[in-house]
Amino acid sequence: MDAILAALVALMALAAAMAAVLSTLSKAAIFALLAVAPCVYRYRKWIYVFVKTLPRDSKFLWRYANGMVRSKRWGRQNATVASLFTQRALKNPDAPCFIMASKSNQVARAMQEHLGLKRGDVVCVFMPNCGEFVWSWLGVSKLGAVSALINSNLRHKPLLHCIQVAKARAILYSEHLASALEEIRDQLPPELKLFQLYGQPAPGVMDLGQEMDKHPPDYPVVSDPPQYKDTLLYIYTYLLVVVATVHMLGLKSSDRMYNSLPLYHTAGGVVGTGAALVDGIPSVLRAKFSASNFWADCIKFKVPQINEIYGATEGNANISAVGFLPKLVPTCLHPIALVRADEHGALTRGPDGLCIRCLPSIKENAAQMGAVGFLPKLVPTCLHPIALVRADEHGTLTRGPDGLCIRCLPNEPGMFIGLIAQGNASREYHGYVDKKDSNTKLERDIFRKGDAAFVSGDILVADELGYLYFRDRTGDTYKWKGENVATAEVENALGPTLDQRGCVVYGVSIPQTEGRAGMVAIADPAGAMDLRKLARDLDDSLPSYARPLFLRIMDKDLEITGTFKLKKLQYQKEGFDPDVIKEPLYFRAGAEFVPVTSQLFNDICHGRVKL
Structure with a gap:
């Protein structure tokens, strides 16, 4: 009762205040307010969206305009990544980076001497994440040649295919991947030159380090220099992404970037390196992404801002979501939050049953729903x-x-x-x-x-x-372990092993796991499948991320009809639940496939099995 009386008193006070304000206004002002009010009410949703997005879109348009101006200027100057990096290195020779200018120059000179490498030629770079990876392709680019960045996970047929498609004149690789090249060496074109960095090269393979040491660290002399619109890498138009990275993220020379993504992909190899090469923004390079060390690294290097990007290497549809928690706004008003979670992603709750916000500079997992970009x-x-x-x-x-x-x-x-x-x-x-x-x-x-x-x-x-x-x-691809998997590629790899048996490959969702795990439905009415041989053949023909984790053995032939895609979608929806699917199901555990039981299914879904 007291609360109701208090509310009535407040309403009366508000009415009195409004009456006092109206009494001071002229009749014309009151008429104008009354005339505008219906319009405001009618477009209230549009006004709300406009006010809400005005700061975000204004910042975006300003940064976009600056980026385009800079890109146009580079075009008029016929600038390249190599020339811009050289300018930056001369201006700030002692600034921290992850490479040394002299190394890229020596790579270029070694390639000139042994290959006569020139503008438009192609060289494969096959290395794990390391500074050498970057200065290798940077040196190649100083001659106007193109670097084909090869996925360091590839082996056997997929690796051979990538090298053949690139039509490269040489392969630069590190000792860590020498065994992968030796496995396919007898199938490589005889004119293809092999250069190994570090370690003892096999007979017929040149020691890249020794060849580089023979040359001075001076910029190579080229008769046909690279141009602004030349292809730099067989992954993307590089300079535009550099512009987008620096301007859209609002990076400054005092900032640094943490890069734990593969350097053979756009995100790690272009977004993660361009800012360092062209604008001198230091890059913290990690050999491989580690979920357990990610937050520790963020604290160690004081990484205050984490951004989401979305894009396609081969396409022109790329966006980013620039995200941070504003310190001027109370945390209770933030639309997003970092809250404590266990290793499986389950939210940690306090004695009151509510979630617990993360403290600054504390190693904790993030449970955050985020956008990958926006339409202004x-x-x-x-x-x-x-x-x-x-x-x-x-x-x-x-x-x-x-x-x-x-x-x-x-x-x-x-x-x-x-x-x-x-x-x-x-x-x-x-x-x-x-x-x-x-x-x-x-x-x-x-x-x-x-x-x-x-x-x-x-x-x-x-x-x-x-x-x-x-x-x-959609379509015939899915993403697993951060890599795109083409179902047709997996089906083709299965063909020789299955001996005319029909199969269909698709990706299935696993709770609390990003992407889709590979699964294959195989027609085997006779029950004659040799699962051990299948596992070995898959290891020989596919990279680790593309090997199916689940098998569904069908007791009848697959339907090859106009509704085949619908059937594929149905398989995808049914997943790998043994309580739903009565046909034999198997899971790849180590070197073999084991039956999927209800217990194993639950362990996989709750993160108790390593995938």
Whole structure:
């Protein structure tokens, strides 16, 4: 009763205050307020979104404009990564970085001497994460040659395929991966030159370190120097990503970047190195990502800001979410938070049953729902270089009566696409080395007749504020251990072993685990599968991340019909639960496949089994 009386008193006081204010206003002012009020009410949601996103979008547009101006200037100067790095090294020769200028120059001179390497030639770089990886391709780039960065996890046929597709003149590799090259050496073209860094090279292999020591650390002399628009790496248009990294993240010379991602991918090899090479922003390079050491490293190097990026190496649809917890705003008002969690990702709760916020500089796991980017609300959708459009469950774009694509509404999942505009550095599409593969990622007549877009194959969703969240991957690929796995590649690798048996490969979700684990359904009505041999053959033909973790042995032939894709989706939904699937299920444990029991299923789902 007391609370009700207090509320009434407060309302009366508020009414009295409003009456006092109105009494001081002229009749014209009161009329104007009354006229505007319905309009404000009608567009209240739009006004809320505008006010909410104004600081974010203003910052984005300012940084984007600065980045584009800088990119245009580099274009007019015909600048390259090598020339910009040289300028930076001369200006600040003692500034910390993860490489030394002299080493890249010596690599270039050694390649000139033994290969006559020139502009447009290709060299494979096959190394684990290390500073040598970067100065190797940087030296190659000073001659105008292209470096094909090879995934250090590849072995056997996949490794041989990547080398052959690149049509390289040489391979630069470290002693750690020498055995992988020896396994396929007799299948390599005889004219391909091998250069090993460190260790004792096999007969016929040149010692890269010794060859480099024969040359002075001076910049190589080239008759046909590299140009601004030349291909640098067979992963992306490099300088544009450097611009985007530095400007969109608001990096300064006093900052540093922590890089634990593979250097053969765009994120680690371009985003993670470009800022150091071109802008002199130091990079903390880790040999391999470690979940158990990640937060310790963040504390050790005082990494105050963690950002999410989303993109495709071969495409033009790339976004980032610049995230931080503002210190000027009370934590109770933050829309996101870091809370304590155990090693399996389960939230830790206090005696009151509520979650516990993480303290600064404390090693704790993050439990945070985050966006991978955003669509600026200050910019009309017709000017956005990226979009979400409707698509069916197979990833086929849905089109309206006019034959054009349909934009998704807020909170409606859709296909993420990048609109192509050749001549615009941020919207050009370069695709793969194989142009036939590149065309499979293109769609035309998107929002008007004659336009074109890169189709990512990923389903994202945008909320009313424009923030984008990743939902799923469509088509015949899935992501596991941070790598893209093509189902067709796995099915082809299985072919010789299965001896004409039908199979279908797909990715299945595992609770509290990022990505999808590989699973294969195999038709074996006779029950004659040799699972040990299958495991050995998969190890010989596929990298570790692409090897299926689960097997489903079918007691009948697979349906090869027009609804085959629907069947594949059904298999995917059923997953690997032995209580759902009555056919034999197996899990890859070590060197063999073991039956999936209810206990094993629960252990996998609760993180008690290492994947």
